[in-house]
Amino acid sequence: MLGGINNGLYLISLSGFLVVAVLALILRWAFSHNNSLIEKDKVIGSEDQYGLLKVAHSPKNHIEGEMMRQKLIAVGIKATLSQTKDGPRILVFEKDLKIAKATINS
Template sequence: MTGVRPLAALVISLGAVGVLALLLRWTYGRGRSLVARRPRTGPPEEYGLLVPVAEPSGRAEAERLGRLLTAAGVRHTAVATTEGLRLMVWPADVARARAALQAG
């Protein structure tokens, strides 16, 4: 930078860094963290369309019942609710899931 005074170069550089800092703060400062939050547990009725079909007493029983549902071709998920562990299925699969669990 020939012919530019050192003080002017410093002011221009600090101005550019300031503009970049403001742009980055505006871009990434939306109040949302990039780190995922821990899932919040809720009552069994709070899981959208999923319907609870079983209340296993522990992880081992949930896995055993889950294997019965998988063998019957029923999609399921184990959910830790505020009322304990629940096996949840889609509404269309409730009858098949309950029949598979009673047969097993």
């Protein structure tokens, strides 16, 4: 006993504060990244930088591209309209590429 204080209870209470302090540091570290409130600029890539998506069509503008994208969605094909370095492109998965091209050309 240290000055009439129960050492076990004293150490248990100190360890609780220590655990809370460590958790606070971990949470502060985990949520400290990307503190900016301003949205980052979008990066425009070339046609081959979209992973599994392949170009189904190259519309003249975004209005025509959105109309074609809606046509593909109505048929049941997942399609994305994206701005690339070469202009707007309709991108689909490779397994849907032939059907998408046939649908757009019809």
